[in-house]
Amino acid sequence: MVRIIPASPKIGAEIQGVNIKTMDEATFRTVYQAFLDHIVIVIRGQDLNEEDFMAFSSRFGELKPHMTKKAHHPRYPNLMLMDNRILNTRTGEESKTASPLLIRIGNVWHTDTSYDYITAKATGMYAINVPSVGGDTLFSNSYAAYDALPSGLKQKLEGRSASHIYGGRLKRQQERMEDSERGRAPAIHPMTPTHPETGRKSLYFNDGQIMSILGLEQAQSDALIADLAQRTASPDGDYRHKWQKGDVVLWDNRCSIHCATGDYPANERRTNWRSTIMDFGWQAQRSSLQARSA
Numbered sequence: 247m248v249r250i251i252p253a254s255p256k257i258g259a260e261i262q263g264v265n266i267k268t269m270d271e272a273t274f275r276t277v278y279q280a281f282l283d284h285i286v287i288v289i290r291g292q293d294l295n296e297e298d299f300m301a302f303s304s305r306f307g308e309l310k311p312h313m314t315k316k317a318h319h320p321r322y323p324n325l326m327l328m329d330n331r332i333l334n335t336r337t338g339e340e341s342k343t344a345s346p347l348l349i350r351i352g353n354v355w356h357t358d359t360s361y362d363y364i365t366a367k368a369t370g371m372y373a374i375n376v377p378s379v380g381g382d383t384l385f386s387n388s389y390a391a392y393d394a395l396p397s398g399l400k401q402k403l404e405g406r407s408a409s410h411i412y413g414g415r416l417k418r419q420q421e422r423m424e425d426s427e428r429g430r431a432p433a434i435h436p437m438t439p440t441h442p443e444t445g446r447k448s449l450y451f452n453d454g455q456i457m458s459i460l461g462l463e464q465a466q467s468d469a470l471i472a473d474l475a476q477r478t479a480s481p482d483g484d485y486r487h488k489w490q491k492g493d494v495v496l497w498d499n500r501c502s503i504h505c506a507t508g509d510y511p512a513n514e515r516r517t518n519w520r521s522t523i524m525d526f527g528w529q530a531q532r533s534s535l536q537a538r539s540a
């Protein structure tokens with residue numbers, strides 16, 4: 247029997263009693279509804295190969311290779327191979343201990359791929375090697391972040407959009423980029439979008455990659471970005487996921503932010519596969535913004 251157990255008051259649920267490899271359509275519908283209701287779903291104890299994990303992820307939507315080519319799985323580009331010792335998956339370049347740069351990847355509150363015009367609806371991760379301590383992932387609910395804004399600030403953000411760029415203001419992400427990945431045009435996204443499936447409003451904010459809020463002087467925009475960063479980043483988030491080998495965690499990027507804590511021993515290995523699931527549901531909202539800002 248499928249059981250859905252909330253992981254915290256604001257976000258996350260563990261789904262028990264499912265086997266990802268054999269899940270029928272009716273069970274998947276329950277899992278999908280839990281994803282919409284709880285934003286982050288956790289399914290523990292799975293024994294998957296790459297194709298099993300891709301097949302499960304693609305039940306949520308179309309998969310896409312991540313921009314960072316150095317992290318593509320060598321045989322399955324729709325997956326990222328996130329391993330703290332593999333510096334470049336295509337050349338096979340490795341370091342003997344965990345790379346300090348890779349330990350800190352994802353260690354900022356963010357939503358995935360806001361630098362793309364069509365963003366990631368969801369991200370899935372499967373844990374292969376888990377450090378003995380640390381290496382957790384924190385999640386926060388962006389519907390709640392929107393609801394908690396003072397009404398004056400909600401009004402100020404209503405109808406506004408912001409530009410997001412790959413690499414953004416994050417030095418360590420820029421260091422991972424290849425020349426062909428630089429110089430992309432910014433993507434424009436609404437700051438308080440309506441979720442296409444739940445109809446709820448959220449605060450769409452990505453601290454590392456948001457560059458400016460359209461229609462404001464740069465100084466005003468910088469001040470507002472700094473204010474929103476304070477409001478959205480909290481030391482522990484709303485839910486802390488402590489990974490176990492065999493965990494599948496899948497989150498909704500349209501209404502949450504996450505942050506990798508990165509605080510594990512450098513002599514231990516952390517390895518995950520990660521899938522990027524596309525969102526075509528916001529295209530209409532975004533087309534009109536893109537046209538207005540052109």
Ligand code: SIN
Pocket residue numbers: 351352353358369381382383504505506507
């Ligand atoms: C991510 O930031 O997308 C990955 C999170 C993690 O490595 O814990």
